[in-house]
Amino acid sequence: MNCEEIKKNIGIRTVLESFNLFPVKENLRTAFYFALDREEKIPSLSVDFIKNKAFDFGTGRSYDVISIVQTINKCSISDALKYLGKLDFSHERTEKNSKEGWQTRSYEVSKIHEITHPALVRYLKERKVYEQSHLVKEIHFRLKLKNYFAVGFLNDSGGMEIRNQYFKICLGDKDVTLVKNGSNEIAIFEGFFDFLTYMNIENKQDNSSDYLVLNSTAMLYKIEKKLSEYSKISLFLDNDPNGRQTVKQMKMKYANAEDCSLIYTGFKDLNEWFCQRT
Incomplete structure (x- = not known):
């Protein structure tokens, strides 16, 4: 063209x-x-x-x-x-x-179920989060006359964050994903692979915290008012200019916001750090 x-x-x-x-x-x-x-x-x-x-x-x-x-x-x-x-x-x-x-709509979803496809099982294992596969879905869809399958993560507007080895998109409306457990503390992640990583590291089986996956820092505005309700905000955002700027803004707005990216200094995000160290 x-x-x-x-x-x-x-x-x-x-x-x-x-x-x-x-x-x-x-x-x-x-x-x-x-x-x-x-x-x-x-x-x-x-x-x-x-x-x-x-x-x-x-x-x-x-x-x-x-x-x-x-x-x-x-x-x-x-x-x-x-x-x-x-x-x-x-x-x-x-x-x-x-x-x-x-x-x-330019896409059509044909199947949604638990992760079973060998390629997606391998993908999650490569990202060291297969143990948390119950938190995501296997989604099959048709887009621009082609069939695809990928890992899907539901957001609060019913949209689906889509990831596989070759691309990442959002099917439907873009939004955050808020996991509420009735806690007064919240951990915030930029993408759902970091959320899965955190759950894997901590071997989280309890409801000790609420969790927020932004699915993009551009979605932060949708949840800012609710964040003031929490006594502690733990930030696990990307180590890039956008992530650092978002952390800076959050710490200026919320005195109880803590930058947890020091854990994975030198790496793009929590998942990359975890994959390299294990």
Whole structure:
């Protein structure tokens, strides 16, 4: 595909989600995201899913899918095209104007059951979390005329976080996953593999804590008010700029928030650290 074809055929939502960017506010056609090139408290990036373009009200700059990749990765058009070439199946939904309405699901789930497929069993064992396989599901689905199977983790909006060795996406609405056990303490994780890892390390069989999986730090705004109810907040976020910035913001807002990433200093996240040490 040439540049114009890519701008039309690769969804802007797909590109943003590939960078773990999700809407703060959304309706059927448009959504607001936080800016691509700066920190802000009020989202200023307006995304039109029908036109497949974005506009930053803070800078007056317009974006297409190519310039979004260039801005985030600080790369050339050529490198941006290479990046986009890897996203041919990675979006969760298609939106179009039709008699039925704006929103049309582009995937179909055929089966959900306990983890049994040898490839997924092997995948969980490689990530050292197979002992916690009862907390996830095996999901079979059809996406863009192709059949896939993967590990699925349910979020609070009924969406499913999807992972296997080759890709990670979300089927359905993006949201956090809150596991409530009636505790006044909560442990927060960026992704569900870190949650599974923590449960594995601690051999957790009791209900001593509540657990929150963000499924993306962009989802933190959905749960911030509830966090003030807890007497202790343990943060197990990624050791990357986004994770560290989120930890900084959390510690400024909640005096009882503790950064637990020191446990896995030098590693991307808790799961990577655990896999290397065992």
